[in-house]
Amino acid sequence: KNLTKYYPVVKGAFKKVVGHVKAVDDVSFSVRQGETFGIVGESGCGKTSLGKCLVRLQETSSGELVFHDQDAGEMNLLKLTKAQSFRMRKKIQIVFQDPYSSLNPLKTVYTSFDEPLKIHHMGDKKKRMEIIAEMFRLINLNPDFMHRYPHEFSGGQRQRICIARALCVQPDIVVCDEPVSALDVSVQAQILNLLKDLQKSRRLTYIFISHDLSVVEYMSDQIAVMYLGQIVELANAKHLYETCKHPYTKALISAIPAIDYDKKPLRNLVEGELPNPANPPAGCNFHTRCPLADERCRSEEPKLRKIGDLEHHFVACHLA
Ligand code: SF4
Numbered sequence: 001k002n003l004t005k006y007y008p009v010v011k012g013a014f015k016k017v018v019g020h021v022k023a024v025d026d027v028s029f030s031v032r033q034g035e036t037f038g039i040v041g042e043s044g045c046g047k048t049s050l051g052k053c054l055v056r057l058q059e060t061s062s063g064e065l066v067f068h069d070q071d072a073g074e075m076n077l078l079k080l081t082k083a084q085s086f087r088m089r090k091k092i093q094i095v096f097q098d099p100y101s102s103l104n105p106l107k108t109v110y111t112s113f114d115e116p117l118k119i120h121h122m123g124d125k126k127k128r129m130e131i132i133a134e135m136f137r138l139i140n141l142n143p144d145f146m147h148r149y150p151h152e153f154s155g156g157q158r159q160r161i162c163i164a165r166a167l168c169v170q171p172d173i174v175v176c177d178e179p180v181s182a183l184d185v186s187v188q189a190q191i192l193n194l195l196k197d198l199q200k201s202r203r204l205t206y207i208f209i210s211h212d213l214s215v216v217e218y219m220s221d222q223i224a225v226m227y228l229g230q231i232v233e234l235a236n237a238k239h240l241y242e243t244c245k246h247p248y249t250k251a252l253i254s255a256i257p258a259i260d261y262d263k264k265p266l267r268n269l270v271e272g273e274l275p276n277p278a279n280p281p282a283g284c285n286f287h288t289r290c291p292l293a294d295e296r297c298r299s300e301e302p303k304l305r306k307i308g309d310l311e312h313h314f315v316a317c318h319l320a
Helices: 047-055 082-089 109-119 126-138 143-147 155-167 185-202 211-218 237-243 247-254 295-297
Strands: 005-012 014-026 036-040 066-069 073-074 093-096 174-179 204-208 222-227 230-234 314-316
Touching: 005 047, 014 047, 014 143, 014 230, 036 047, 036 211, 036 237, 047 093, 047 174, 047 204, 093 155, 109 126, 109 143, 126 143, 126 155, 155 185, 185 211, 185 230, 204 211, 211 222, 211 237, 222 237, 222 247, 230 237, 230 247
Parallel strands: 036 204, 036 222, 093 174, 174 204
Antiparallel strands: 005 014, 066 073, 222 230, 230 314
16 A cells, blocks of 8 residues: 655765655555466566565565455554564565576575575474475476576576475465566466466465566456556456556557567557656656647646546546
8 A cells, every 4th residue: 555665866975865766656556365466567667676565575665565364364564573574474475587596506496495494484304395395296396306406407497496485485475576587488388377377276366577568468367557666557457458548558568569460560659768767757757758648747647546437447647
């Protein structure tokens, strides 16, 4: 609820704070258990900062992170004691983009798995070994491979290992931060389908972050489109393609290549670069690149508001 993450901009030898980059700017959304919430946007739009705030790998500047626990009820994760925080940590895990840098090259995969299991007191050595072997079977790898080093696996195998490591502490929510963008297209589908199968069998909730709208659409129940730290459109994944209203979402969709190029040639609906987030434009953040921008767009910031008859469609655009 109203989550923000501002990074200070410092200058000079005395590191004087001269401004802030609003990486996440007043973002609110909700996700139900067993669903996938997709977050899409170009590089620098704040997706990864948001993901890291959700797993509390970095401090948020303000807002609430409300988690509804079946046993403990509703709680704001940003207001927990250290002991409560520790217990909650295993419920929300993250899979990073790059499977090459998210496993320690000097440790066997077994050690990388064993560490979180030990920290969260998930049994003695024998029990932990059984859990790791089960996780390997889950991702279709021979459990004997757990004693190998990361360089002995392919990129796709490493990402499967990273997914299994995130799942070994039995989380409820997994933040998947661009989990397939470092992989060959041929193994992307394997990883996406593995994530889907695991979601079904374990009733997992995903926050799925990607710059690739077609991948997000394949995975998600709801999709939020982010631009310069803000959600500019939020809709049911099934409806976003047909009913999107924000010019930025339309531009993203038009940039998805079709198999039949003659019927749908690629169109570039957005010119220019993302504005400097430390000095965002006045009015609508998108007006410097929007083909529909008018005087109002340059002075008045559009708020995210519900539109149309669909239960769940929100857009931040004056013309929607
Ligand atoms: Fe474009 Fe104006 Fe809508 Fe912003 S508010 S997206 S500038 S039409």
